[in-house]
Amino acid sequence: MTLIVEAKQRLGAFFLDAAFTSEGGVTALFGRSGSGKTSLIRIIAGLARPDEGRVVLDGESLTETKAGLFVPKHRRHFGYVFQEARLFPHLSVRANLSYGRWFAPGVARGESFDHVVDLLGIETLLDRSPAKLSGGEKQRVAIGRALLCSPRLLLMDEPLAALDEARKAEILPYLERLRDQTEIPIVYVSHSIAEVARLANKVVVMRDGGVEAVGPAVDILSRASAAFDRKEAGALLQGIVESFDARHHLSTVALKSGRLHIPGAALTPGKPVRIRIPSRDVMLATARPEGLSALNIVEGKIEQLSPDADGTVEIRLDCGGDAILSRITALSCERLDLRPGNTVFAVIKTVALEA
Numbered sequence: 001m002t003l004i005v006e007a008k009q010r011l012g013a014f015f016l017d018a019a020f021t022s023e024g025g026v027t028a029l030f031g032r033s034g035s036g037k038t039s040l041i042r043i044i045a046g047l048a049r050p051d052e053g054r055v056v057l058d059g060e061s062l063t064e065t066k067a068g069l070f071v072p073k074h075r076r077h078f079g080y081v082f083q084e085a086r087l088f089p090h091l092s093v094r095a096n097l098s099y100g101r102w103f104a105p106g107v108a109r110g111e112s113f114d115h116v117v118d119l120l121g122i123e124t125l126l127d128r129s130p131a132k133l134s135g136g137e138k139q140r141v142a143i144g145r146a147l148l149c150s151p152r153l154l155l156m157d158e159p160l161a162a163l164d165e166a167r168k169a170e171i172l173p174y175l176e177r178l179r180d181q182t183e184i185p186i187v188y189v190s191h192s193i194a195e196v197a198r199l200a201n202k203v204v205v206m207r208d209g210g211v212e213a214v215g216p217a218v219d220i221l222s223r224a225s226a227a228f229d230r231k232e233a234g235a236l237l238q239g240i241v242e243s244f245d246a247r248h249h250l251s252t253v254a255l256k257s258g259r260l261h262i263p264g265a266a267l268t269p270g271k272p273v274r275i276r277i278p279s280r281d282v283m284l285a286t287a288r289p290e291g292l293s294a295l296n297i298v299e300g301k302i303e304q305l306s307p308d309a310d311g312t313v314e315i316r317l318d319c320g321g322d323a324i325l326s327r328i329t330a331l332s333c334e335r336l337d338l339r340p341g342n343t344v345f346a347v348i349k350t351v352a353l354e355a
């Protein structure tokens with residue numbers, strides 16, 4: 001699967017000028033509110049025509065302004081999931097799901113009804129009406145309906161934004177299954193680092209209508225960027241579960257830089273996992289600390305210091321090939337006399353497991 005997107009469009013005072021390609025999996029369009037994510041996904045969907053540009057899926061041009069070509073939305077055979085589930089209130093869940101089938105092209109390979117119901121865990125909801133579903137359940141049904149249209153591409157615009165944290169946590173594993181168990185490529189719009197860190201293979205960072213950065217999730221999310229919410233910024237690392245200590249409820253995950261101990265869920269040894277370390281939860285020490293309750297202390301070399309106007313500094317460490325970010329005050333940075341090339345010890349307070 002190859003998707004090529006190039007678009008220039010003037011929208012009032014806003015100018016969208018963005019391009020990216022996707023090779024399948026989940027491609028996240030990530031950026032702050034107003035950066036142009038929805039405008040770009042509307043162009044991919046065929047809901048809007050760019051002033052200049054093209055959308056090409058597997059060699060087939062769907063939008064090609066130079067040639068005056070524009071395939072309308074309903075003939076693109078894409079699936080859509082929006083922030084609000086938009087189910088038909090007068091139809092049961094089953095009828096809502098079956099509705100999608102009407103729009104599936106006759107010869108489409110398609111997911112079977114039973115498989116989609118199973119994938120999304122909605123079997124017990126089939127005879128209910130949408131009014132009797134929670135927000136998370138409605139959204140799972142909306143995803144099911146989109147899947148049953150046998151889409152060539154699934155476009156998801158902030159599908160979790162309207163849900164509270166508990167509902168988000170409930171639905172994320174289903175999105176992971178969707179990514180891992182179907183071959184449908186997904187373009188996923190979000191401004192949440194946690195969601196993108198968990199789901200995306202590739203990340204396109206949008207800023208002021210343009211593409212600020214594009215690349216594998218693990219690389220992009222570990223970079224300092226103005227597009228990231230300060231509270232959420234941090235490093236994303238890839239590791240393998242080594243062991244689980246049932247007595248202490250602690251998993252050990254092997255990274256390039258060593259091992260991290262992660263409290264909570266029992267993880268299966270051998271399983272690849274993604275780990276996110278928020279930069280504000282990483283303290284630095286110039287000597288290996290002793291007598292500290294923190295379980296995770298990693299040695300690294302300072303690669304880069306990026307001071308901010310608010311009196312803090314983001315420090316990027318190279319820890320044996322893994323990048324770890326730390327945000328500390330400019331005063332601490334001065335007192336410790338931190339400079340590029342120095343060896344330091346990162347004291348990690350929290351580690352979030354993303355998959």
Ligand SMILES: Nc1ncnc2c1ncn2[C@@H]1O[C@H](COP(=O)(O)OP(=O)(O)OP(=O)(O)O)[C@@H](O)[C@H]1O
Nearest residue numbers: 011012013014032033034035036037038039040191
């Ligand atoms: N039809 C339009 N006319 C004028 N301005 C527009 C139009 N559509 C979008 N804009 C402007 O373009 C900018 C980008 O909007 P867009 O909805 O693409 O951003 P976004 O990144 O999806 O934001 P959010 O995360 O808040 O949904 C905004 O400043 C918006 O006001």
